[in-house]
Amino acid sequence: MAAKHTAGTDTGQKPRDGGEQGSRRGPSDDPGAVGRRVHRLRTERGLTQRQLAEPAYTAAYISTLEAGRVRPSEAAIRHLAERLGVTYEELETGRPAHLATDLRLRLVEAQRTLATGAAEEAVAAYIRLLAEAEQLGLDGERATALLGLGQCALETGELPVARERFEAAEKLLADAPLPQRAPAIRGRAVAHLLAGELRYACYLLESAIDELNASGLQDPGALLLLYTAAIAPYMDMGAHARAAQAGELALALAPQVSDPELVAGLHRGVARTLIAAGRTQEADASLARAAEIYQQLQIRTEMAHCHWMRGYVHAQDGDLSGAESELRAARDMLASKRAALYTAQVEVELADVLRRLGKRQEAEALLLRLLGELQADRGSVHAGGVHRLLGLIAEERSDLDRAEEHYVTALALLERAGAAGDLADICRLLGDLLRRAGRTEAAMDAYRTGLGHRAAPGSTTLGPAPVRPPAS
Template sequence: MTLGQQGDEPLGARIRRLRTGRGWTQRELAEPQYNRGFLAKVEAGRRPPSDEVLAYLAQRLGLTVDELRFGRPPGVAETLWTELRDAYQALEQGRVAEAEETFADAETRAADYHLPDVECYARFCLAESKWQRFDLAGATTGFEHAERVSAEAPAWLRALIVYRWSACRYASGFATAAVARVESALGELRAGEPVDPDAELALLTALIHPLVEMGALHRARRATEDGQRAAALATRIDFVARFHRQSAQLWQAVGLPDRADAELTEAVRLFGLLGYDRDVARCHWARGFVLRRLGRLPEARAELTRARDLLTEVDSTEGILGATIELAEVRRLQGALDEAEILIQDISPLLEGRQDVEARAEVNRLLGLIARAKGDLPGATLLLRKAADDQERAAPRTGLVATSLHLGDVLREQDRLPEAISAYRNGVRAAADADTDPVR
């Protein structure tokens, strides 16, 4: 009989099976507290056992009450947690189909045995695989599915679900809602005692990227500094590694590139210890971003090429898209316009039918700048307008400031001065909305 079949077995029949498997008579199991006739009714399903009866029978059979009640083999929860951790590592290494099969099987078994914390993590892992495939709608639904059974999950897992859900919402163009959800969860966590440092670190990490992109550097720096304190107490290496990778973006944004590079170096080390190849590759992508911002374009190109190759090996659609966009920007800045355009064309199918507003805006901005450099000013105008519209809806203020400036310049080059002035004003408003003082 499989584990799942045991979970579906009637309780009375399970008691009878366990009793006869030990070679006991009904009297031998029931006495001294109960008699044979009482146990016969329980086994036949004519008398549902009370909690007191279950506790007595479980003790006699050498089981826990839940093992008897739900047909759990001893140690099944620990076994399922181990299987899920191993499968998550397989996901990180690109064995997506294999990992998804384990996640789905573990979810079913955990539900059969009434292990809601394990079931929650299995559901989270399934949603994470959709995130890796860049299925934002599916991932969002998956994280919400996990949250429905999260009441008995550990605090770190509940926080991680909020982290990933908010990342999906941010990428889909709902930045304000994403940040508000994380800040609400953080407030609820801190209202309790004691505060779980892993959960706090996950939520603080979730705030850094959207706040930086929204231009809210005061708040992003506060989240980063609070995260440093939480990281010193955290026990989960993967949470600490993610924090180092995300905090690098803040330090780069406030003009501390050496500190950003040190954070990424530490993140690579920690992810390497875990065998998390996907996250190691994402660190190389992040380092390419920092190098590009520093104007070290040859180094940025090498780092981003490496990141894209590694992300391709682990089948991370989301990572391939982001690293390629950044690589195309580097090649554009190096004057390789045709190559930059080809890079964007190669990943365009990955955006079809998807909700990633931030990536779509970046693609249109890049294509608009390439069109401008090639002398196609009307084409550049159309593409930059599309990018600005997406950025205005999605609230990445730092991107909107730059796009508005480029759009204004292109319109001015066509002697469309009223429209150019309107674009510049849009950029000024975006800059005014952003908190750009790094507060060192």
């Protein structure tokens, strides 16, 4: 296939709720702020300092606190909040608890808008919520809004913007435990993957997995998220054994994970490893499980990815009509959400199926249009797939010079991305073409290059494969 490499890339994981992380103190608070709030509330309620303090504290402590000479402990704030009839958060931050709760509910609504509608509609909501969270000093909710904006940018194909949003979220959560930072790390990795920076995507995910396992933090959800995300770059690099291992480790974690979207993403990722192993019936069953969950959750982008992958499965089995139907369904769903980059990637797959069905003119017209939409820094692996298919069509027309141009361009794009399996295929096609033209020495060079790339994907980053999680 022309673009088997990223079909079904795990890109739809919802941002985790930032929750209470970083939200307890507003940026304008000073050491005396709590004391002033205590004094105001105590006076409003007609309580003396002794009445407020007893039985755990003294009137002298309340006097010192209200004068701003001491910052109360968490236990002291909880005691005082109970006596004053307010929430812990309201006493500590000065804002009513319902403001943060309402903001979190609206973040969930923005995520629902992204799942069911176009990303542009969700962007406006997330930008408003980000501004509110900044005003209230709620860093956890700021991070959640930034994760949502990053996800929107992935859908619209604005990869530099996506990376910036995920990096900003990770920076906000710098002091949080790694499990809370995992969605931002995964988002950065996906952005680099879609830009064709496969090795760096692997590096980000493997580093986080190793750190999480080494830390002893038992968070099955974060580990499953990271292992699942690693499958796509492994597959694109031709490191099928590593992809299969990541899938096995994620499957072992699945019974401990309650988030259905995470589990659906796992089944979709594992399907890629099954397809590569020729186990298409098992892959189709795995995709069916994922699609059922996405249907229940009404997540249209992920449903489209399932159709995309099922189209590839049908094509592998020789059911080209079934493949065309699934790929057109995926294309239409993604186009309705204005997910331009993913739409273009599906159309590469569709063009391959159309060519194999004998609809060469339709396939070529589609591919020529896609040349302007897929560049080296935006879908480079699929851009290589476009040139591969145009080369095949040119060969079928006996236009060997044009075919060679397309194969050489595809080779350069795929070398830049490090897509080893596809590089080997392009080198074989180029070598065969050169051999038929009587250029034996050049053909041998192409074959040798392909063999080198096929042998390359033993280690995808600077070190060994990620360690297994500790036994529970």
